[in-house]
Amino acid sequence: MxxxxxxxxxxxxxxxxxxxxxxxxxxxxxxxxxxxxxxxxxxxxxxxxxxxxxxxxxxxxxxxxxxxxxxxxxxxxxxxxxxxxxxxxxxxxxxxxxxxxxxxxxxxxxxxxxxxxxxxxxxxxxxxxxxxxxxxxxxxxxxxxxxxxxxxxxxxxxxxxxxxxxxxxxxxxxxxxxxxxxxxxxxxxxxxxxxxxxxxxxxxxxxxxxxxxxxxxxxxxxxxxxxxxxxxxxxxxxxxxxxxxxxxxxxxxxxxxxxxxxxxxxxxxxxxxxxxxxxxxxxxxxxxxxxxxxxxxxxxILGSQFRQVLQCIRCAACINVCPVYRHIGGHSYGSIYPGPIGAVLTPLLDGYDDFKDLPYASSLCAACTDACPVKIPLHELLIKHRQVIVEKEGRAPLVEKLAMKMFEMGASSAALYRLGSKLAPTATSPFTSGERFSKGIGPLKNWMEIREFPAPSKERFRDWFKKHKKKG
Amino acid sequence: MKVALFVTCLVDMFRTNVGKATVELLEHLGCEVEFPESQVCCGQPAYNSGYVEEAKKAAKNMIRAFEKTEYVVTPSGSCATMFLEYAHIFKDDPEWKDRAKELAEKTYELTQFIVEVLKITDVGAKLEGKATYHTSCHMKRLLGVKDAPFTLLSHVEGLQVEPLPNAQNCCGFGGTFSVKMSPISKQMVDEKVNSVMETGADYLIGADCGCLMNIGGRMERLGKKVKVMHIAEVLNSR
Structure with a gap:
């Protein structure tokens, strides 16, 4: 098999x-x-x-x-x-x-x-x-x-x-x-x-x-x-x-x-x-x-940053607590090793070609890490896989890479973030109505298929805080 | 006591009221709140997606922003966890290692700060009704803050807190997971919504805006009439 x-x-x-x-x-x-x-x-x-x-x-x-x-x-x-x-x-x-x-x-x-x-x-x-x-x-x-x-x-x-x-x-x-x-x-x-x-x-x-x-x-x-x-x-x-x-x-x-x-x-x-x-x-x-x-x-694996996965004693406690496994079942992982342990182990044993999605099949809720009797940091190893996929394998989607570049710019420069967040209510106004978005744009599209998303507040917290301080 | 507020980007832009409530609550409890202006995002979305270099830039900005403060308090278990993670991210970086560790050591999630540092269990809040509390995964499992929210809620006058069935289950947010794996996320959030509805609560309370936007956004779409409140807003009701 x-x-x-x-x-x-x-x-x-x-x-x-x-x-x-x-x-x-x-x-x-x-x-x-x-x-x-x-x-x-x-x-x-x-x-x-x-x-x-x-x-x-x-x-x-x-x-x-x-x-x-x-x-x-x-x-x-x-x-x-x-x-x-x-x-x-x-x-x-x-x-x-x-x-x-x-x-x-x-x-x-x-x-x-x-x-x-x-x-x-x-x-x-x-x-x-x-x-x-x-x-x-x-x-x-x-x-x-x-x-x-x-x-x-x-x-x-x-x-x-x-x-x-x-x-x-x-x-x-x-x-x-x-x-x-x-x-x-x-x-x-x-x-x-x-x-x-x-x-x-x-x-x-x-x-x-x-x-x-x-x-x-x-x-x-x-x-x-x-x-x-x-x-x-x-x-x-x-x-x-x-x-x-x-x-x-x-x-x-x-x-x-x-x-x-x-x-x-x-x-x-x-x-x-x-x-x-x-x-x-x-x-x-x-x-x-x-x-x-x-x-x-x-x-x-022993000589790699994934070494801890070899601590596994195959008890499946991580699988038994995993909410993703509960909803999609073992066969969805496509590997004989399913669940969190499978998502970590499978790409290591059999490569990313068939299994590059597995490290993302986790909300990183860490229920697995918590349940593991030999303390394998499973959710951390999943993040490491994602890092390898982005950095070494170069398999991340282009849109995601661009988004992260923008994130990096915004999140490391307060000035840029301040400008962006200030403009957000106006920039998103064609897509919002009242307190929520009315139309999903970009990554919000998937979100909004099943949920509402709030519109950016008219006044950012930081603007309120300045006024609040002045009031004393 | 001087407290630097790490408000989180979600609160700054989308859930302003949570930030306001946090400030008012801390001031009510005798703290002097400051807000380092250069704070942006903690970098968690990038870090959890595997973009470690991008996350490091965000992290360095945050370390600088909070460098001269005594206590850092944030209304988010997950973002507090990310500050703790900095110590791990920079463990081999001689320039940033100690600075990251210092930030990690002085960072507290809001309820944790009130109970552990201020040693207060009754903040004098009042709210009539029946509520249930969503335990967020990072706050409970990674930050290790389990009891503080319940301790504080148990003293809110007029509030009856119903246990949430299967509270250990993730709500399906998971940051980018909610959009990247949306079919799975949907199953998870629906399960959580069902648990919330089972309690018959008027309020769903939580300590992480990500989870609350997820569960709340789904409940709103489904037309459920449960009011979603951040714990800062509950503790600031009087």
Whole structure:
């Protein structure tokens, strides 16, 4: 699927999102639920701000010493008999996975949820080899059988659908005949997936965190599917973004707490498993273990002014509070990473060509920054993107550039501003009637399509103030 | 106490009454208000659109304008936040770094100044009716001023303040966002208008003219009869 999920223009996608009432109801009720749950989970912990500080420190420390921890991780995985592959690009990552699959002559692959495998477009490549690749996370499974619909959320990929839509998909694609009761539907899929787990030759997982000093990976789920993916098939391939690493179990403890509380408002999710290559004496686990560490542009981000985005632990708290996301839905972003984190990350990983609108899809209300458990200044990074678009990319519209030039002149010269603001009531008089504008001109046109705009006051404040002072 | 008023360009040109109310209120509370004439705009529209160099020029003008003052007070949480941001913008500029920091440290949003510096919680205002208060994002999240407006409003005689449902949501203003992403902005402001209407309030009060022009302009277009007031105007009612 790669980063880009469709070819429509940004405005068309937004328009489609805004008019999808089913999606909007689903998203806003999910946001409401997750918002309250997250707040109470944070409150329960007592000193949430201190936890956030700690989370930020751990992530920053890890990023500052990423080379060291990656080396340590790699040594420890190898020591335990696993294989580690560092993939510079998504192509290299997929190629390596493909080679493992071919060597194993595997045809049946089962997966747990992983955004980075979406990023590198793994499923499609393996399917082209004739493999059956089954998504075992319920949300991902729904999308997969619904003609590979892209995810609209990084934690709850099918968040945009309601239960009757899901029942209809099950009915059409799987011959399901029962009700839209979530329990019944889940039980039904569970039956199907159980068989898939049992017959799979290779299990592919993501990686919430890799623990450097033990050489293990940690997976966080509520369905327990990842545990089956990493314990039944004889071969496991874990795919991780290069930055998803913690030094030791101690830091893992902090980050998992932040992740679960921020993502779903739970103290801990139902299953949190730390595993890796099978160790002598253990009853189950893969005989062969591969860890694919994906760079795909992350090294470049690490050395840039956007470095803080790599602190992300993919909890989606920013998405769950974003008002823009609520109204346009995940698919409008056009990327597998939607919402504020997606608007920052996507142009970094995949360029501005397809995604130059994303940094503007924010009112800079900073709800995202406020919600982030590892304190990524998301709204500031969006402004930085805008700066790059204006200064380095030269992609800003000409009208905007001219307007800003005029702004600069007016705002840096009091004399010019005084003249301009003095003339404003007269200059705008053909477009005003009484206390408001009657016709939208320039940038006011869009404003006035839905709102009134006040006419400039006949007397500026500064003129009043002079008189006021004289009166004493 | 001497106070320099940073009136903001929106108030200077469009919402003059808010400026007048701010001056009268501060004078009523015993402050001597001055108005540095060379002040223009804080540069936020340019800065938030990615035009940092243009914003810096505006910022330098403002730093100069307020250099010789003791306290800077402004009837806008968002514009106060921009003054604070100067310290960040000039952090690597040896000539402007300290001057920017100094301005940031002496800048207060109006209600914040009254509660934190003047230590006043009852300004002796009177206004009959039911009101709801719109919490603006920059003031709450970036400036960190959450309680001061509510504290002051709770002492206004005759005023009943109804909580605004989903107060945490942005109204969809966002400066240039409101025109650049107008279809999305519309959804956001409509949601906010619905929340305001749910309260049954006679007045919508806020501390940022940008948000108030957005919500107020939409309500006016929709024919809603809620009166929009800046908190300075409310606190100056007597």
């Amino acid at each position: 790669a980063m880009k999920i469709n070819d429509k223009k940004f405005n068309d996608r937004v328009n489609q999102g805004i008019h999808d009432s089913v999606m909007r109801r689903a998203v806003s009720s999910a946001q409401e639920r997750l918002y309250t749950r997250r707040l109470s989970a944070a409150e329960e912990l007592g000193n949430w701000e201190q936890w956030r500080d700690l989370g930020e420190q751990i992530r920053q420390h890890t990023l500052e010493n990423l080379d060291y921890y990656l080396m340590q991780l790699s040594e420890n995985v190898s020591r335990r008999g696993g294989h580690v592959f560092f993939a510079k690009t998504k192509e290299e990552a997929v190629q390596y996975i493909k080679e493992v699959v071919e060597r194993k002559q595997a045809k049946k692959i089962v997966k747990s949820k992983s955004m980075v495998t979406e990023e590198i477009n793994m499923n499609q490549t393996l399917e082209s080899l004739g493999c059956e690749v089954i998504e075992s996370d319920l949300g991902e499974y729904i999308l997969q059988i619904d003609d590979h619909e892209p995810p609209s959320h990084i934690v709850a990929p099918a968040l945009h659908k309601n239960k009757s839509q899901i029942r209809d998909i099950f009915k059409e694609k799987l011959g399901y005949e029962q009700s839209d009761d979530p329990y019944e539907m889940t039980k039904f899929v569970r039956g199907i997936l159980r068989e898939k787990f049992m017959e799979a030759e290779i299990g592919v997982t993501g990686c919430n965190f890799a623990v450097a000093n033990t050489g293990s990976i940690c997976l966080v789920t509520n369905e327990g599917n990842a545990d089956l993916v990493m314990s039944i098939p004889k071969t496991q391939i874990a795919v991780m973004g290069m930055e998803r690493i913690v030094p030791t179990m101690e830091e893992l403890d902090v980050l998992v707490s932040l992740l679960c509380r921020s993502a779903v408002g739970q103290k801990l999710t139902s299953y949190i498993t730390v595993a890796g290559p099978i160790v002598e004496g253990e009853g189950d686990g893969p005989e062969e273990f591969h860890l694919v560490v994906v760079d795909n542009g992350r090294s470049e």
